[in-house]
Amino acid sequence: MVKRILHSTYFKVSLFVISFAMVFISCDNKNDDVGDEELVEEFEDVEESEEAEDKTYKLPQIDLSHWKVTLPIGNPTEVKPPEILSYATNETLKPFFYNDSINGALVFYAYPHSTTANTSYSRTELRELMKPDEGENANWTFGEGGYMKGTLAMDEISKDSKGKYHRSIIMQIHGRLTNAQRDLIGQKDNNAPPMLKIYWVDGKVRVKTKILKDLNASDVDVLKTDSWGDDVGYTFSEYVGFEKFTLEVKVANGKMEVILNGKHSRVYDDIHIQKWHVFENYFKAGNYLSSIDSGAFAKVKYYDLVVKH
Known part of the structure; x- marks a missing residue:
C-alpha cells in the first residue's frame, strides 16, 4: 500500500517537472524567435545602409573651365576647355586624369614619356587660362597679383635605384614673354623661366625660386x-x-x-621679386614628375583647387 502511494506521488511530481520544463522551453523558443526576427531586421538594415553607401560618391571641388591639361603622351597632348570638362568620359584623359570618387579627388598620373619644349621631364599638369577664348595670351603680372590654393596629397610615387623616392613638382608660377618681349630678344617662343616651383620631396614640401644672376642686367637682358x-x-x-x-x-x-x-609661411619680397615684375605669369598645378628613370611614375591627388585674381 505504501509502495503504491510512493509510486503515485513520484509519478505526479515527475509529470509536474516535465510540464514545467516544456513551458520553460516553449517560452525560451518564443524569445529566440523574437531575437531571430530582430537580428534579421538589423541585418537587412545594415545591408540597405551598405548599398546606400555604395551608391554615394564624391567629386573633387575643382572648376576646370579656366584650365588646360598637358599629358605625358603625344607631342605632348593637351586638352583645353570645353573638352576638359568631360574628362570623366574622355578616353584620352582617362588613364592620366581621372576621379577617385571614394575620396573625392582628381588623380594626376604621370610617367616618363612625352615632354614639352625646354624640359626633359613629363607631366600631367594643369595650366591656367585666364580667358580660355584667348588661349595663352591672357596672363597676369606680379603687380596685378594672384592667389592659388589647393588641397592635395601624394598618392603613390616610385623610388630610384638607391631606394629614394622620386620627386614631383606639384605647383608652379611660370613666367611668359609678351609677343613684343619675345621679338625684342629674338626668341622663337614666349617661354620665360618659372619663378616658383613647389616640389614634393621625400614627404616634405620644398620651394625653389629664381634669382637674377646680375642685378645690374639691362632691361633687355633681364628678359632672357x-x-x-x-x-x-x-x-x-x-x-x-x-x-x-x-x-x-x-x-x-x-x-x-x-x-x-x-x-607655415615662406615670404619672398627681395630685389629678385622686384625685378621679376617685367614678366607675365600663369599658375600651374598637378604632377610634373622630375625623373626620366625607367619605371618611374607618380600619382598626385587634388581634392580642391581655386585661383583668384
Whole structure:
C-alpha cells in the first residue's frame, strides 16, 4: 500500500517537472524567435545602409573651365576647355586624369614619356587660362597679383635605384614673354623661366625660386632665361608624407608667399621679386614628375583647387 502511494506521488511530481520544463522551453523558443526576427531586421538594415553607401560618391571641388591639361603622351597632348570638362568620359584623359570618387579627388598620373619644349621631364599638369577664348595670351603680372590654393596629397610615387623616392613638382608660377618681349630678344617662343616651383620631396614640401644672376642686367637682358638662376631652395619642416595637405600661393603688394597647412609661411619680397615684375605669369598645378628613370611614375591627388585674381 505504501509502495503504491510512493509510486503515485513520484509519478505526479515527475509529470509536474516535465510540464514545467516544456513551458520553460516553449517560452525560451518564443524569445529566440523574437531575437531571430530582430537580428534579421538589423541585418537587412545594415545591408540597405551598405548599398546606400555604395551608391554615394564624391567629386573633387575643382572648376576646370579656366584650365588646360598637358599629358605625358603625344607631342605632348593637351586638352583645353570645353573638352576638359568631360574628362570623366574622355578616353584620352582617362588613364592620366581621372576621379577617385571614394575620396573625392582628381588623380594626376604621370610617367616618363612625352615632354614639352625646354624640359626633359613629363607631366600631367594643369595650366591656367585666364580667358580660355584667348588661349595663352591672357596672363597676369606680379603687380596685378594672384592667389592659388589647393588641397592635395601624394598618392603613390616610385623610388630610384638607391631606394629614394622620386620627386614631383606639384605647383608652379611660370613666367611668359609678351609677343613684343619675345621679338625684342629674338626668341622663337614666349617661354620665360618659372619663378616658383613647389616640389614634393621625400614627404616634405620644398620651394625653389629664381634669382637674377646680375642685378645690374639691362632691361633687355633681364628678359632672357639664362639671366636667371636658382636660389638655394627652402624645405618646410613639417612632414606631410602621403597625407592630405594644403598649399597657398599669394602674390600681392610686391611680394610672394607660400603657406603650408595654414600655419607655415615662406615670404619672398627681395630685389629678385622686384625685378621679376617685367614678366607675365600663369599658375600651374598637378604632377610634373622630375625623373626620366625607367619605371618611374607618380600619382598626385587634388581634392580642391581655386585661383583668384
